[in-house]
Amino acid sequence: MSQYLYIALMFVGIYGLLSQKNILKMIISLNIMELGLNLFIISTGYIKEAKAPIILFGNEGNYVDPLPQAIVLTAIVIGLGVTAVALMLARNIYKTYGTYEIDEIRGENDD
Amino acid sequence: MKKIIAILLTVAVALFVFTNLYSGDSDFKAFGEKSLEETVSKEFVNKTVDPQRVQPETGSANIVTSIVVNYRGFDTMGEVTVLFVSALGVALLGGVLRKKVTFRYKPGFIINQGMKIIVGIILISGIYIFVHGHLTPGGGFPGGAMIGSAFLLMYLSDDKFRTRIAAFKVLEGLAGSLIMIVGLVGLSTGGYFLYNFLPNGEIGQLLSAGIVPVLYVLVGLKVGSEVSNILGDFFIGEVEE
Numbered sequence: 053m054s055q056y057l058y059i060a061l062m063f064v065g066i067y068g069l070l071s072q073k074n075i076l077k078m079i080i081s082l083n084i085m086e087l088g089l090n091l092f093i094i095s096t097g098y099i100k101e102a103k104a105p106i107i108l109f110g111n112e113g114n115y116v117d118p119l120p121q122a123i124v125l126t127a128i129v130i131g132l133g134v135t136a137v138a139l140m141l142a143r144n145i146y147k148t149y150g151t152y153e154i155d156e157i158r159g160e161n162d163d
Numbered sequence: 164m165k166k167i168i169a170i171l172l173t174v175a176v177a178l179f180v181f182t183n184l185y186s187g188d189s190d191f192k193a194f195g196e197k198s199l200e201e202t203v204s205k206e207f208v209n210k211t212v213d214p215q216r217v218q219p220e221t222g223s224a225n226i227v228t229s230i231v232v233n234y235r236g237f238d239t240m241g242e243v244t245v246l247f248v249s250a251l252g253v254a255l256l257g258g259v260l261r262k263k264v265t266f267r268y269k270p271g272f273i274i275n276q277g278m279k280i281i282v283g284i285i286l287i288s289g290i291y292i293f294v295h296g297h298l299t300p301g302g303g304f305p306g307g308a309m310i311g312s313a314f315l316l317m318y319l320s321d322d323k324f325r326t327r328i329a330a331f332k333v334l335e336g337l338a339g340s341l342i343m344i345v346g347l348v349g350l351s352t353g354g355y356f357l358y359n360f361l362p363n364g365e366i367g368q369l370l371s372a373g374i375v376p377v378l379y380v381l382v383g384l385k386v387g388s389e390v391s392n393i394l395g396d397f398f399i400g401e402v403e404e
Contacts, residue, residue, distance in 0.1 A: 055194050056181060063177045070169035097204075100195035105208065105226035106300065107366060115226065117197065119204040122230040126242050129304055129386075133249030136393050140256040143397070 055095050061088030075142045075152045079135065086131045090124045097121060207234065222363030222372035223297040231302070232375045232382075236357040239378075240342055243385055247339065250389045250396075257396040270320045278320040285313040293383030297372045303379040307386025314391040318398050331388040331395070338385035345374055345381070 065085025072078050097117030105118040142152065149157045185193055192198075199205050207230055223229040231239055286309075292299075293306030349358030357374070364371030 053194055055184075059180060059184070060177070063173050063180075066176070067169055067173040070172065071166045095194065096191060096197070098195055099197050099199065104300070106298075107224045107226070115199070115208055117199060117202060117204045118207060118226040118230055119202070121227045122235065125227070125231055125302075125304060126238065129242050129246055132308075132390075133246050136249055137252045137256070140253045140397070144256055 055092060058088050058092040058095060061085075062092065064088070073154045075145060075154065079138050079142065082138070083131070083135060086127070090127055090131075093120050093124050093127070222366060223375050224367050224372075225297055225299065225302075227300075228297045228302055228375060228379065229372070232297075232378050233357075233359065233373075236346075236378065239382065240346070240357075243339065243342070243382060246386065246389050247335070250335075250393050253393050253396045274316075274320045278316050282313050282316055285309060285316070289313065289383075289387065293379055294376065295369070296379040296383070297375045298367065298369070303382030304386055306383040307388075308390060310383075310387030311390025311394060315394050318394060331392050335385055335388040335392065338381045338388070342378060342381050342385070345378060349374070 062085050065081045065083075065088060068081025068084065069078055072081060097120035099114075099116050102114050102116045105115040105121075145157070146152060151157060183189065185191060199208060208226060223233065289306045289309030291306075292301040292309060293303045296302030296306070346357040349360050350356050352358060352360045357378075359373040359375075361373040361377070363373050366372075370376070
């Protein structure tokens with residue numbers, strides 16, 4: 053059941069967001085989470101022995117669900133925008149504080 | 164200590180999701196067992212492959228494209244707007260720096276010469292993908308991202324290229340305005356925004372599907388120039404004259 057694998061990938065991302073203190077690693081975790089969710093949404097549209105939803109000559113009917121694919125296209129673009137803004141914020145933080153570690157920015161060390 | 168708490172929390176939530184995902188009262192069908200007859204997508208597919216109909220309602224061979232650009236065209240316009248706002252945010256945040264970004268390395272001979280060979284191929288592939296968005300997998304967004312990657316390669320390989328290209332701002336604004344104009348022409352001729360006022364043509368041909376290829380080419384140009392703009396903002400910051 054590959055769907056469980058995609059959900060597991062999402063939880064890997066959530067664990068990374070909870071545990072990591074480095075801003076770049078947190079952005080990467082966010083992207084892993086988003087990737088897992090996108091894969092899961094696409095997999096909900098899968099139908100056994102169905103074809104890609106493109107009409108070729110003499111190929112009619114029996115398609116997989118096209119709607120999750122269209123929705124995920126939107127989600128990918130939003131993810132790109134979020135990642136771009138997050139990376140720019142991270143660059144500004146690095147220019148101001150000289151580090152990507154949240155502990156060092158706060159000036160404490162309590163792990 | 165915090166990592167152990169994070170692991171426990173994640174595993175607890177994951178177990179909850181895994182046990183309830185396909186339980187009795189879940190809306191998710193088992194993997195691959197879904198029936199298209201029970202979903203909204205049935206209408207999208209049937210309007211495209213109905214044997215009684217002379218041609219599909221949208222004329223587009225790719226059903227995903229017909230959903231993204233025709234049935235949900237207004238949503239796609241909003242999506243492009245989100246990308247524009249994101250590019251604007253990156254430009255504003257980058258402007259705080261007021262300093263030119265310098266790199267510790269010099270681009271080597273291989274990336275310098277290999278770029279000249281490979282950039283044209285990447286650009287042509289990107290343009291091919293978004294021109295054929297209504298026939299083959301792909302479309303404006305992947306094609307635009309490929310164009311952006313070609314410009315990333317140019318930024319990386321050539322020192323002289325590291326200036327903000329003003330033409331992209333013009334192209335981006337022009338493509339965005341043209342999407343609006345196409346929508347408004349539909350509003351004035353057909354009665355609603357983004358009405359398909361062009362003939363559908365024969366399915367499978369390059370010039371078919373009415374306004375779908377027009378809109379997707381515009382979306383591809385806009386996404387490509389926006390991604391290139393974002394990359395340029397990362398490389399430059401605001402240079403103070």
